Amino acid sequence: MNFETKLKKGVFIIASMLFYGCIEPFEATFVDFESALVIEATITNELKQQQVVLSRTYEFEADGPTAESNANVSVSDTSGNTYIFEDMGNGVYLSNQDFAAQSGVSYQLSVTTQNGRSYGSSSVPFAQGTSIDQVSAERITNDDGINGMAIRVNSFDPNGSSKNYRYEYEETYRVIAPSWDPTMLIGDPAPDSGCNVIKVNNEINEQICYPTDVSNSIILTSTDDLEEDRVSNFMVRFIPRDNYIISHRYSILVRQFVQSNEAFIFFERLNELSSSESLFSQIQPGFLQGNVFSQDNEEERVLGFFDVSTVSEQRIFFDYDDFYPGEPLPPYVESCVPSAPPIASIGGCIVRPIIEIRAGVYAGDNDDMQVGEGPFFIVSRVCGDCSVLGTSEVPDFWIE
Numbered sequence: 001m002n003f004e005t006k007l008k009k010g011v012f013i014i015a016s017m018l019f020y021g022c023i024e025p026f027e028a029t030f031v032d033f034e035s036a037l038v039i040e041a042t043i044t045n046e047l048k049q050q051q052v053v054l055s056r057t058y059e060f061e062a063d064g065p066t067a068e069s070n071a072n073v074s075v076s077d078t079s080g081n082t083y084i085f086e087d088m089g090n091g092v093y094l095s096n097q098d099f100a101a102q103s104g105v106s107y108q109l110s111v112t113t114q115n116g117r118s119y120g121s122s123s124v125p126f127a128q129g130t131s132i133d134q135v136s137a138e139r140i141t142n143d144d145g146i147n148g149m150a151i152r153v154n155s156f157d158p159n160g161s162s163k164n165y166r167y168e169y170e171e172t173y174r175v176i177a178p179s180w181d182p183t184m185l186i187g188d189p190a191p192d193s194g195c196n197v198i199k200v201n202n203e204i205n206e207q208i209c210y211p212t213d214v215s216n217s218i219i220l221t222s223t224d225d226l227e228e229d230r231v232s233n234f235m236v237r238f239i240p241r242d243n244y245i246i247s248h249r250y251s252i253l254v255r256q257f258v259q260s261n262e263a264f265i266f267f268e269r270l271n272e273l274s275s276s277e278s279l280f281s282q283i284q285p286g287f288l289q290g291n292v293f294s295q296d297n298e299e300e301r302v303l304g305f306f307d308v309s310t311v312s313e314q315r316i317f318f319d320y321d322d323f324y325p326g327e328p329l330p331p332y333v334e335s336c337v338p339s340a341p342p343i344a345s346i347g348g349c350i351v352r353p354i355i356e357i358r359a360g361v362y363a364g365d366n367d368d369m370q371v372g373e374g375p376f377f378i379v380s381r382v383c384g385d386c387s388v389l390g391t392s393e394v395p396d397f398w399i400e
Helices: 003-020 261-273 276-280 351-356
Strands: 037-044 051-056 072-077 082-089 092-095 106-112 118-121 132-141 147-156 164-173 183-187 197-201 212-214 219-222 230-240 249-259 292-294 302-319 360-365 376-380
Touching (some): 051 106, 106 302, 132 249, 132 302, 147 164, 147 249, 164 230, 164 261, 183 351, 183 360, 197 351, 219 230, 230 249, 249 261, 292 302, 351 360
Parallel strands (some): 037 302
Antiparallel strands (some): 072 082, 072 106, 082 092, 106 118, 132 147, 147 230, 164 212, 164 219, 164 249, 183 197, 249 302, 360 376
């Protein structure tokens, strides 16, 4: 989760409302931009290389956050262990050895940036939480009247000690390019061939692929106000029926993080700050204080949170026919209407540049060629080559 992107969104929406709500227009000028360090880190009870992500805040005109490179990053615990993290590029730091958070042990983050500034976190204890009991899929009509698939989670902690839950998911789905053809077009390699193109066996474009997407929102729930610590049919994902990602076979991996009260409140406020709904509440925009700080200057602002959490995960699969038997498939990501452009015009070549820059692919012969048309049907690349969307390699976890 990109903390800084969430923060930027909330502040930008509020600034926009203030601007357009004024009677007289004015020039909005932002000065004294502060490049603050953003720390994203969750240490879990999984035995693996743990991850810390470092970046810098960015101005509204910028494309996105800037990775913080060449920092010295480590995590120490109250058992006397220190784990060193290595810079893997793009602001991602991985521990140089596998380790897992242990019950009854507290952990603390330390960061020294390449400019010599030091940062740290509060000491965060790890407390064992509960695991996911079940992830299920259900066809529903949601509150907005939209039919689709609900992905739900069930979890229960008989000890009543978990209470606060955050979810992430990773979804993978089979895509079949509707206009794939075993033949493809290439520019005629013959000397002085001009605009001519020829048909050859298709050894480049892929028909079946397996794209993967990850959740990009903060998904939270709490059982603190309930009689028992039970998450019951909590919906972590809703997929409208007309979404092409469920057209064939779909899989989702749901991850459940059990959080401390402090971590839960931080993520809850971050979520509120980044949503338009918060504009109508009493919450005021401003600096969102986490548990990370500068060790050199207490006035310096540092964004983010260092969390230590129990995590569990569960994956499910389903086919479109499991819930929509015999019903039409959702529309593809593009309409894939073929066109038959002429090979050339007064302005120059037409088909050859399209296929050479991989903007379109062959979709059949135009046997009933009309005036102004060319001999080949062409569709946009995504219609005949699903590798635009994701890999054609079958994932190791995939089950039919």
